[in-house]
Amino acid sequence: MTVEILVNVTPAETRAALVEEGVVQELHVERRSRRGLLGNLYKGRVTRVLPGMQAAFIDVGLERTAFLHAADVAGPPPDETVAALAPLGAPPVEDVRRLLSPGEDILVQVIKDPIGTKGARLTTYVALPARFLVYLPRGDGIGVSVRIEDEQERQRLKAAVAQLRGAEADGGYILRTAAQGVPVEGLREDLEYLRRLWRHVCARDAGRSGHAGARGPAVAAAHPAG
Amino acid sequence: MHEDLPLPLRILRDELSRGVVRVLVDCAAEQARMSAFATEFAPATAARIELHGGPRPIFDLHGIEEEIARALERQVPLKSGGHLVVDQREAMTTIDVNTGGYVGHRNLEETTFRTNLEAAAGIGRQLRLRNLGGIIIIDFIDMHDESHRRQVLAALEHSLAGDRAHSRIVSLSPLGLVEMTRKRTRESLEHLLCEPCRSCAGRGFVRTPETVCHEIFREVLRQGPHPSARELLILAHADVIERLLEAEAAALGELKAQLGVPIRLQVEGLYGVDQFDIVRA
Incomplete structure (x- = not known):
C-alpha cells in the first residue's frame, strides 16, 4: 500500500x-x-526537601517548581530498619532525606501536568513508550498488558522480548496491548529504538552534569524522543 | 504517555513501518527534526522526508483543507446518491444510512442493498477520518435478504481492516442496527476543532418564533397591568418581532386592549431567536 x-x-x-x-x-x-508536559524528561535540581511531606520540590525550569514524592524516587535498596518501622500494610517509603538533598541534580519525568497553581508532579521511574513496548530503564522484569488475555500469546511476547533483550539487564519492559499479534520484527524495532533513545538521553544528561554547577536546570529531552 | 511525542514524530513512529513512500513537510525546521528522528528510529526511511516548496499551501495543493471541512459535515454523500448522517452525541455516535433519491436499480431490495454496501465501505473511513470512538450505532436501511445482510456486515468489517484503532462489531440488533465499538484514542476531530453551538447549547434545535411569541404573551400577562407603566417595550429577535406584527397581530391587539397600555416592539440584533425582554416604560 x-x-x-x-x-x-x-x-x-x-x-x-x-x-x-x-x-x-x-x-x-x-x-x-x-500540549502538556506529560512524559517530558528533565534534568532538575532539588531546591527544597520537606521531610514532613516526604517530598521535595524540584526546579525543572518551569514557571513553578515541581513536586516529587519519596515514593516516586528510585533509591538505594530500602534500609531494613526503615522498612521494619513502617506501619503494617503501607508500603515502606524511604526517608526523603536519605534519597535527595538540596542542590542535587536528578533526571525526572513529568507524570502529572501542572494544573492551576499546582506545579507538575514528577517521578524518577522513567517510562519511555514506543508502539508495542514501554521501556523502564530503572525497572526490571518483563510485564504484559492484562488486556492481552490469551495465555499462549502472553508467553510468546514475553519470550520474544526476553530473547531480544539478551543477557544485558538493562531495565524492564512492558508489552502494551497493541503488541498482540505483532511479529518479533516489530518488537525488535521498538526495543532498538528505545535503547537508542535512552542512550541519547543519558548522553545528554552526562553532558549537562559537567556544567551543572554553573547552569540552571535544562530539559534533558523535550519529550522522550526529542 | 503515548502522547508525549509531538504530532509529526508520533506519526512517523506509528506509520513509518507501514510502507510510507513519502513524507512532505512545509517547514524546514520540522523537516530537519523529523529526519533526525527517522535516522534514529528507522534509518532507511530518513530520505523519504521531503520539504514541500512552492507557493501553494501544502494542504490546499493536496485537497486536505476540503477534506477537513467535509469531515466536519454531518452529511456524507455517497456516490450512488444516498448519504450518511453522522452524529457524535454524548453516549454514542450514530450513523444513519439514507438512500436519498437513488433509484438506479429496478427493485427496492437491490437499491437498498447497493446503498448499504456503499455505506458500509465508507463508514470505516469516516470513523478514522473523524476519529470517532466509543459506542457506534449504524442504522442501515432495512434489508430482508439474509445474504445481503451478511455481505453488508462483511463490507463493514473490511472497511475497518486498515484502521490502527481496534474496533469490534458487537451485534446486529433485531431492529437492524449494527452495534460496534471503536477504541477511543484521542479527541475526535469535531471535539478538537469545534465547540457546542452557542445558540442551542449543542442541542441542535432552538424554539421557533411562534413558541417564543406565545412565551412573550404569557410573560406579559403574568406581569399584569402596572399602574405607573405608560407603555410596554418588547425586545426580541427580528423573526419574533415580524411574527408578532403579522401572524400574531390579532393576539397582540387583544393583549394591548386587555392591559390598556400601548406595546412597542423593537428588534434587537444581538438576541437569539429564543431571547427576549419585556420592559415597562
Whole structure:
C-alpha cells in the first residue's frame, strides 16, 4: 500500500494528513495550547526537601517548581530498619532525606501536568513508550498488558522480548496491548529504538552534569524522543 | 504517555513501518527534526522526508483543507446518491444510512442493498477520518435478504481492516442496527476543532418564533397591568418581532386592549431567536 504523510506546520498548530492510495484516511491536529508536559524528561535540581511531606520540590525550569514524592524516587535498596518501622500494610517509603538533598541534580519525568497553581508532579521511574513496548530503564522484569488475555500469546511476547533483550539487564519492559499479534520484527524495532533513545538521553544528561554547577536546570529531552 | 511525542514524530513512529513512500513537510525546521528522528528510529526511511516548496499551501495543493471541512459535515454523500448522517452525541455516535433519491436499480431490495454496501465501505473511513470512538450505532436501511445482510456486515468489517484503532462489531440488533465499538484514542476531530453551538447549547434545535411569541404573551400577562407603566417595550429577535406584527397581530391587539397600555416592539440584533425582554416604560 502506498502511504503518504503530509505535514502542515504553523507556529501554534501542527496538522498532519495520512494519505493511503491517494485517499485521505486520517487527520491529526495538535495545538500548542493543548500540549502538556506529560512524559517530558528533565534534568532538575532539588531546591527544597520537606521531610514532613516526604517530598521535595524540584526546579525543572518551569514557571513553578515541581513536586516529587519519596515514593516516586528510585533509591538505594530500602534500609531494613526503615522498612521494619513502617506501619503494617503501607508500603515502606524511604526517608526523603536519605534519597535527595538540596542542590542535587536528578533526571525526572513529568507524570502529572501542572494544573492551576499546582506545579507538575514528577517521578524518577522513567517510562519511555514506543508502539508495542514501554521501556523502564530503572525497572526490571518483563510485564504484559492484562488486556492481552490469551495465555499462549502472553508467553510468546514475553519470550520474544526476553530473547531480544539478551543477557544485558538493562531495565524492564512492558508489552502494551497493541503488541498482540505483532511479529518479533516489530518488537525488535521498538526495543532498538528505545535503547537508542535512552542512550541519547543519558548522553545528554552526562553532558549537562559537567556544567551543572554553573547552569540552571535544562530539559534533558523535550519529550522522550526529542 | 503515548502522547508525549509531538504530532509529526508520533506519526512517523506509528506509520513509518507501514510502507510510507513519502513524507512532505512545509517547514524546514520540522523537516530537519523529523529526519533526525527517522535516522534514529528507522534509518532507511530518513530520505523519504521531503520539504514541500512552492507557493501553494501544502494542504490546499493536496485537497486536505476540503477534506477537513467535509469531515466536519454531518452529511456524507455517497456516490450512488444516498448519504450518511453522522452524529457524535454524548453516549454514542450514530450513523444513519439514507438512500436519498437513488433509484438506479429496478427493485427496492437491490437499491437498498447497493446503498448499504456503499455505506458500509465508507463508514470505516469516516470513523478514522473523524476519529470517532466509543459506542457506534449504524442504522442501515432495512434489508430482508439474509445474504445481503451478511455481505453488508462483511463490507463493514473490511472497511475497518486498515484502521490502527481496534474496533469490534458487537451485534446486529433485531431492529437492524449494527452495534460496534471503536477504541477511543484521542479527541475526535469535531471535539478538537469545534465547540457546542452557542445558540442551542449543542442541542441542535432552538424554539421557533411562534413558541417564543406565545412565551412573550404569557410573560406579559403574568406581569399584569402596572399602574405607573405608560407603555410596554418588547425586545426580541427580528423573526419574533415580524411574527408578532403579522401572524400574531390579532393576539397582540387583544393583549394591548386587555392591559390598556400601548406595546412597542423593537428588534434587537444581538438576541437569539429564543431571547427576549419585556420592559415597562
